[in-house]
Amino acid sequence: MTIAPESFTAHVDPARIQRDWEALAAFTAPELPYTRKAFSIPYKEAREWLAERMRDAGLQVRVDAASNLIGRLPGERDDGPVLMAGSHIDTVEAGGRFDGIVGVLGALEAARALQEAGVVLLHPLEIVDFTCEEPTLTGMTPLGSRIMAGALTSNDLIGVLTPLDESLADAINALGGDSAHVEQARLAAGDIAAYLELHIEQGPVLERANVPIGVVTAIAARCSCFITLDGQADHAGATLIPDRRDALAGAAEVVLALEQIASDSELIEETVGTVGWMRLFPNMVNIIPGHVEFRAEVRSTDARMLETAKSRLQAVVEETATRRGLQFTLQWEDMEQPVTIPDRLQSILVQACQTLGLPFMQLPSRATHDAARLASIAPVGMLFIPCKEGKSHVPEEWAELDHIVQGVHTLSYALVLLDQSL
Ligand SMILES: [Zn+2]
Incomplete structure (x- = not known):
């Protein structure tokens, strides 16, 4: 009919x-x-x-x-x-x-x-x-x-x-x-x-x-991870820059690096990356942040590009933490296809x-x-x-x-x- x-x-x-x-x-x-x-x-x-x-x-x-x-x-x-x-x-x-x-x-x-x-x-x-x-x-x-x-x-x-x-x-x-x-x-x-x-x-x-x-x-698909960076909380006036282990400065590098990753011409058509949630400790105006927690996500319609973006993000976190003398954890929470x-x-x-x-x-x-x-x-x-x-x-x-x-x-x-x- x-x-x-x-x-x-x-x-x-x-x-x-x-x-x-x-x-x-x-x-x-x-x-x-x-x-x-x-x-x-x-x-x-x-x-x-x-x-x-x-x-x-x-x-x-x-x-x-x-x-x-x-x-x-x-x-x-x-x-x-x-x-x-x-x-x-x-x-x-x-x-x-x-x-x-x-x-x-x-x-x-x-x-x-x-x-x-x-x-x-x-x-x-x-x-x-x-x-x-x-x-x-x-x-x-x-x-x-x-x-x-x-x-x-x-x-x-x-x-x-x-x-x-x-x-x-x-x-x-x-x-x-x-x-x-x-x-x-x-x-x-x-x-x-x-x-x-x-x-x-x-x-x-x-x-x-x-x-x-x-x-x-x-x-x-959306893949998101929970990242922590641990450095050292210290006096924001008395601690000289070379002596610092600023967890937030490390997190800031990761945020910008993720933007770069998702802007790569190989990925840009199909892939985006965002840090939309962050907490820092002790979160005081005159203390160097000693601990930062944040969630980063990558999304793509292409499974291969998604994997590339995920592994590059992971590498950036490791490299940044190592270079800055920070401890880090990274745990994938959502892993969609x-x-x-x-x-x-x-x-x-x-x-x-x-x-x-x-x-x-x-x-x-x-x-x-x-x-x-x-x-x-x-x-x-x-x-x-x-x-x-x-x-x-x-x-x-x-x-x-x-x-x-x-x-x-x-x-x-x-x-x-x-x-x-x-
Ligand atoms: Zn909806």
């Missing part, structure tokens, strides 16, 4: 999408818009609101053991593999109103439009809000999609605290999960026929090209854009997403829409309603095409 896209895209309702994202944006820490960190009170309230919207949309709502919120639209072959679409509604501190949110609300709107048009899919369609995608928990995020993909177990949760100093296990349970049996949320290869995620680009490429839709070709989006999924997304008459371009995702975690158990595809000036993870993050609507059109049609082809 051929389903004309106009039959259901006509039911995608821009005003309803706008009401949804505005309502969701109101669930924020009042003093710090737009902050809805995983496990916080605004997050829990937003989850309840979203579950209601899913029920209003006629979806069967459940929370899995990992506390992922799932709304299910039954299909004709209801006991078979599911089509899945979603993302996350948690934010970083002073983050935005669209990162992740567009993917969840867009999938919800797609489910509504398909039903209102009387389209019955063969596969069940599951709309998922994955728990804690943003790095609220060091080394464990994205949490919900990792658990679903089988990469974390109940044992991994033991002793982990949320930033609110609540045990992670209790926090998962408070959202309706079952922290002692998170393995029950695990899905195997074959359970998900395909997963699609609509997301803002979080970079400037689409906006600069004036193109409304991006079909993602690959998702960059880049994901290549299967050609079949890219083709379906391209076909959807072409049929809908929407200009598109194919580009890699330099940020990571829940889709990257699910890629180990399911074919995944991603759609991007532009965001203003490429800004994300800041309160000014902005996506135009027209682009969100075009993204939902593409997502809905791609789901229909996948449903018929899988």
